[in-house]
Structures are given as structure tokens and as C-alpha cells.
Amino acid sequence: MAEVLIxxxxxxxxxxKPTLELLTLARRxxxxxxxxxxxxxxxxxxxxxxHGATRVLAADAPEFADYLVVPKVAALKAAYDAVSPAAVLxxxxxxxxxxxxxxxVRLESGLITDAVDVEPGDEGPVATQSVFxxxxxxxxxITRGTPVITVKPxxxxxxAASAAGTVEQLPVEFDDAARGTKVTSRTPRESTGRPExxxxxxxxxxxxxxxxxxxxxxxEALADSLGAAVGASRxxxxxxxxxxSNQVGQTGKSVSPQLYIAAGISGAxxxxxxxxxxxxxxxxxxxxxxxxxxxxxxxxxxDLFNVLPxxxxxxxxxxx
Amino acid sequence: MSLRIVVCVKYVPDAAGDRExxxxxxxxxxxxxxxxxxxxxYAVEQALQISEESGDAEVTVVTVGPEDARDAVRKALSMxxxxxxxxxxxxxxxxxxxxxxxxxxxxIEKTGYDLVVCGMASTDGTMGVLPAMLAExxxxxxxxxxxxxSVADGKVTxxxxxxxxxxxxxxxxxxxxxxxxxxxxxxxxxxxxIMAAKKKPVEELDxxxxxxxxxxxxxxxxxxxxxxxxxxxxxxxxxxxxxxxxGGKQLAEFLAGQKLL
Ligand SMILES: Cc1cc2nc3c(=O)[nH]c(=O)nc-3n(C[C@H](O)[C@H](O)[C@H](O)COP(=O)(O)OP(=O)(O)OC[C@H]3O[C@@H](n4cnc5c(N)ncnc54)[C@H](O)[C@@H]3O)c2cc1C
Ligand SMILES: Nc1ncnc2c1ncn2[C@@H]1O[C@H](COP(=O)(O)O)[C@@H](O)[C@H]1O
Numbered sequence: 001m002a003e004v005l006i007x008x009x010x011x012x013x014x015x016x017k018p019t020l021e022l023l024t025l026a027r028r029x030x031x032x033x034x035x036x037x038x039x040x041x042x043x044x045x046x047x048x049x050x051h052g053a054t055r056v057l058a059a060d061a062p063e064f065a066d067y068l069v070v071p072k073v074a075a076l077k078a079a080y081d082a083v084s085p086a087a088v089l090x091x092x093x094x095x096x097x098x099x100x101x102x103x104x105v106r107l108e109s110g111l112i113t114d115a116v117d118v119e120p121g122d123e124g125p126v127a128t129q130s131v132f133x134x135x136x137x138x139x140x141x142i143t144r145g146t147p148v149i150t151v152k153p154x155x156x157x158x159x160a161a162s163a164a165g166t167v168e169q170l171p172v173e174f175d176d177a178a179r180g181t182k183v184t185s186r187t188p189r190e191s192t193g194r195p196e197x198x199x200x201x202x203x204x205x206x207x208x209x210x211x212x213x214x215x216x217x218x219x220e221a222l223a224d225s226l227g228a229a230v231g232a233s234r235x236x237x238x239x240x241x242x243x244x245s246n247q248v249g250q251t252g253k254s255v256s257p258q259l260y261i262a263a264g265i266s267g268a269x270x271x272x273x274x275x276x277x278x279x280x281x282x283x284x285x286x287x288x289x290x291x292x293x294x295x296x297x298x299x300x301x302x303d304l305f306n307v308l309p310x311x312x313x314x315x316x317x318x319x320x
Numbered sequence: 321m322s323l324r325i326v327v328c329v330k331y332v333p334d335a336a337g338d339r340e341x342x343x344x345x346x347x348x349x350x351x352x353x354x355x356x357x358x359x360x361x362y363a364v365e366q367a368l369q370i371s372e373e374s375g376d377a378e379v380t381v382v383t384v385g386p387e388d389a390r391d392a393v394r395k396a397l398s399m400x401x402x403x404x405x406x407x408x409x410x411x412x413x414x415x416x417x418x419x420x421x422x423x424x425x426x427x428i429e430k431t432g433y434d435l436v437v438c439g440m441a442s443t444d445g446t447m448g449v450l451p452a453m454l455a456e457x458x459x460x461x462x463x464x465x466x467x468x469x470s471v472a473d474g475k476v477t478x479x480x481x482x483x484x485x486x487x488x489x490x491x492x493x494x495x496x497x498x499x500x501x502x503x504x505x506x507x508x509x510x511x512x513x514i515m516a517a518k519k520k521p522v523e524e525l526d527x528x529x530x531x532x533x534x535x536x537x538x539x540x541x542x543x544x545x546x547x548x549x550x551x552x553x554x555x556x557x558x559x560x561x562x563x564x565x566x567g568g569k570q571l572a573e574f575l576a577g578q579k580l581l
Contacts, residue, residue: 011484068461068462068463068464068480068487068489069452069462070461070462073456094448094465094482094483095483097447097448097449097452098449098451098452099452100449101449101450101452101453101456102455102456104418104453105418105421105453105456105457108543109543110416110542110543110544111417111418111449111544113447113448113449114447126547130552132339132444133335134552135339135551135552136341136550136551136552137550137552138345138546138547138548138549138550139546139547139548140545140547141544141545142543142544142545143543143544143545144543177459177461180462180495181462181463181489181490181491182489182490182491183489184477184488184489184490185487186485186486186488187485187486187487188484188485189483189484189485189486202580226581244467244481244502245481245483250441250443250446251501258580259575259578259580269335269336270335273446276555280578280580281558282571282574284567288560288562293557293560294555294557296555296558296560297555297574297578298558298559298560298561298574298575299558299559299560299561300560300563300567300568300570300571301560301563302562302563302567303563306563306567306568307568307571308568309568310566310569311569311571311572312568313568314568314569314571315572315575315581318572318581319581
């Protein structure tokens, strides 16, 4: 059976959920072979094996942390040469897309980014994408080379599937190009203890209507009662009320949770681009004419400072 | 010698208009008015700031696109760029990012450069991969998705706010950068700038000028194929209630009904 390469997104061996989703999609196309770069391969291999990875090709070298993107491309190319896979799947993060892009050029292969689904087809994998701020859905395939596809988080439910997950060392050589861009310092983002925005099942976002950093605890309190991640519109981020890493939209994160709650957000096209594929959408806004209400499954026209605390209390009571 | 900065700008359909697909499943450029991709204004802005800082630099904007793409070029020139290169050829129509990056690489090599500045993503394709592909093709370091950038002593440095960490990056010139919309608001063209732009040189190039063959680019040369494009059914309007003091409770009721609580 054909093999499919999966690029593993992890933090020191803790595999992130989107990678497990990739494994689920990859199994439709062939036998998943995971590529693990950096520390923690043994730990990761357990989880990867439980989700269907037959082999885990592992490489660790200081270059992966010391230089931007290109060393990882070199490693993925080495894995490609060793495996001759039917397709390469990479999680759709900023970095993942860049790795995939450079690999595609090296392989002279077509590239599809931000797929929300991947299925086998007569002429190779068919990828579904959501385009023009989710106004259209396209189905595309690659017509040249080995398909390289980046897949958005929350595109599939990770399924357990037991496989060997055998760790094999992957030899990688780095040329000068791999050492072109030096990472002179790195400050890891501090964990808030809340779920990752792109992976969360529920997201509660606040916009300009929150009216100040000092009011964001109203959003956070609701999020915490629901076990949700916190998002923000660009207006709230630009005003300095919430970190940019929490921005939802075209130039922020793109989210697709089971439930998206927008409070004090008008629903501009650039914001919608990042949340329109959410399963259920709820909005609270003072203005009954706000465009966000065109999208909602349930909307409340009202003051978020009245509605959210009441909702938070009610959630707490019901969850007991 | 002066610092040669090339900025890649794209002409895109207005996101506020109705964006559609044409019969050949390429973006319909007739359906909506076009403009300079807003995210590329940040690239022009950073290029101009680097140029001003250096005191001895030349900023060239490069675009690959249809005749109307001149509008995008003119906007960048009126912001303050010195000259422009516009690659236009019927055979480029329908190129995917592999084709576009090939054409851009050739045009940029022909122009000559020390620093290439791109936007973080185009507002129509929103792939955000062209800068990485272009760096790969040009064989220069990439310092991408920067929210802060500066050039000194033959090096470019910048800050990248990644998913998991904030990184400071450094690369020797020649190099390629892309900048985010966090890099600083773009300036508005002044009246003087708009008038001056009319006299600035715009070099028109086609595939022949770049030693490229039609089959390397365009719909035929594309390495990907869109097989179907379907308008997503509009979300059916849900229930909207007015808060009369029980709004939060009603909302909880709805969520419980949807098994979301
Ligand atoms: C290139 C580009 C990229 C962009 N990228 C993004 C992006 O990634 N993400 C993003 O979000 N935006 C993005 N934007 C900006 C976008 O166009 C909007 O400006 C932004 O989304 C507006 O944020 P908002 O809805 O919070 O603010 P507003 O549009 O000002 O809306 C605030 C809303 O709050 C309501 N309100 C006020 N007070 C209350 C209250 N007490 N209770 C309830 N409701 C209240 C108001 O009725 C109003 O509807 C981008 C723009 C451009 C040009
Ligand atoms: N046709 C084009 N002409 C010039 N620059 C482009 C073109 N397409 C993309 N770019 C540049 O590449 C960046 C990322 O584009 P993309 O990968 O298409 O999202 C843009 O912000 C531009 O700087």
C-alpha cells in the first residue's frame, strides 16, 4: 500500500491535535508515515502509533531551532526521498504552509493549502477548500508531482487506529541555504491554561464592544465556564485590549469550532473569513442591524455587559 | 551602491464586493472591482521606511497581473515607490502560485535586488505561501511574517510572532521578507505623491522578456486544478431575540437545546 508522509507539529514531543487529524485523513489515502523533527520522538511515537502511524522518521539537530523553516524543508525532503510517498500532508500553520511551499518547489509538485477535507480520487487526492471568506467551497487536485497539501485544524475528528509507530532515524544534511535565516532569540508564548484557539471546541470572542482591556474578564469568565478559548476582533487587538495571538479573522487565526460566540463584534468580512465555518454561531450585539446577525444560529440584541454575566451564571448552574 | 528594494504587490478583487469564479474556475476579475491588496500596502510601507532610513535606496514595485493591475502599481507609486515593473501576458492567466512565483522570480532577477518585500498573504487567494516559494526560487534567505523589520550593515532583522513563540530573526542580504498587518499602518498617498506617480517609469514585460514559455505558466502550466467551485449555501437565518432582561438565560436554553452545554 502506498505511504503518505505526515509532518508532525509538536512541542518537545507533545503532539498537537491537528497532527492527529492529519493521520486520520492520511489513512484514507495510504499508510501514514510521520516525520518528527526535534526532541521527543519516542514520546511522540506512542501517540502517533495509536493514531495509525506505521513508522516515525525522526531527526534531531540544533539547526531545527536555530534557523527558520528551511532546515525542516531539508528534513522533509530527505523523508520524501526515503519513502517516495503518494502524498505529503502538513498542518496549516504559518510555518507549516511555508515548509510545504518550499518542499513543493523542490519536488516540482503542486501545492494545495488550507484544505478542510481530503479524500482519495481516481486521479489522486481531492482537497476541499473554503474560499472567498467561506462564500465558496472548491474541490481541487494536484496535476503534477506528488500532492503536497496543508490541512486546517478541526478538519477531521482524530480517530484511534493502532499501528506500529516504529521510530527510525532519518539522516538529514543541511546546506548553506538551510542556515540562511538565523533565529537570534525565541520567547515561547505563555500558556493561559485555556484551550488552543484553533483547536478549541468552543471559542468566545470579544470585539470593540468590550470597550477596554479591563472588561475582557467578562469574555474570559464566559469562556472559562464553557472550557472555551478566547478570541478577539482586530479592532480589540489594535486597541491593545487583547494579544494579537488571539485575533480571529483573515490576518489572525482561522477557527472552526463547534460553537463560536461573538460578543460586541460587528461581523466585518475579514472577521467572518476566520470564523464562518464554525458549526454553530451565536452573537450578542447592541445593534440589531449588525451584519454578524446574518450568520447566527442564535442572536441576542442587547448589551453584552448584561447578557454575558447572566449567561455565565446560567452555564455554571447548569454544569453544576 | 544604493540598496535595491523590490516590493511584490498584487491586484485583487475587492473583498467588499461580490467575488466570483469565472467559467474556467479562475477568479472572475470582472465581477468585482480590483485594487491593490490591502495587505501589500504594509509591504510598500515597510519598503519605504527602510528606504528612508537608508537614505540611499531605490524602491521598485513588481506585479504580475492583468492590464488593470496598473491601478495597484499606481497606488504603490503614489505612496512613494520610485518605479514599477508590470508583467502582463495572456498566457499567465490562470497561473497557480507555482507559476506566479516563477514569473516573479524571473522578473525580480531581471530587475536586480538586495531585498524583496512581500505582503503576508493576498486578500483573494490568502495562501500566504508565495513569499516562501519565491525565496526558494531566488535561493535567498527568507525572514517571513515579520511584524517589525529593519535593515542595517548588510543584514535584515525582524520580529516574527509565530504560533508558539515570538522569534527574532536575522539574515544577510540579499534576502526576502514578508510583513504582517501588525508592522504599522500604511501611509495614504499625498496629492503630490499622486501627481508624481504619473511621471514615474513603469516597465511592461511579457513572458518573452523573461525567457519563459507559455506552457510553464497559466492554466495549462498549473500544477493544481480546481475541479469544482460551489457557492456555499447562505447560512439560514437563525433566531434573533431582543434582550428584555432574560437574554443570557434564553441563550443558555438555546445552547442546552443544541447539546452544547
Ligand atoms: C486587510 C485587513 C485585514 C483584516 N483582518 C481582520 C481580522 O483578521 N480579524 C478581524 O476581526 N478584523 C480584521 N480586519 C478588520 C475588520 O475590517 C473590522 O474593522 C473589525 O473586524 C471590526 O472589529 P469589531 O467588530 O470588534 O468592531 P466594530 O466593527 O466597531 O463593531 C463593534 C460592535 O460592537 C457592538 N457593541 C458596542 N458596544 C456593545 C455592547 N455594550 N454590547 C453589545 N454590543 C456592543 C456594536 O454595535 C458593533 O456592532 C481586517 C481589515 C483589513 C482591511
Ligand atoms: N501576482 C502577484 N504579483 C506580485 N506579487 C504577488 C502576486 N501574488 C502574490 N504576490 C505577493 O505574495 C504575497 C503572498 O501572496 P499569496 O501567497 O498569494 O497569499 C502577496 O502579499 C504579494 O506580496
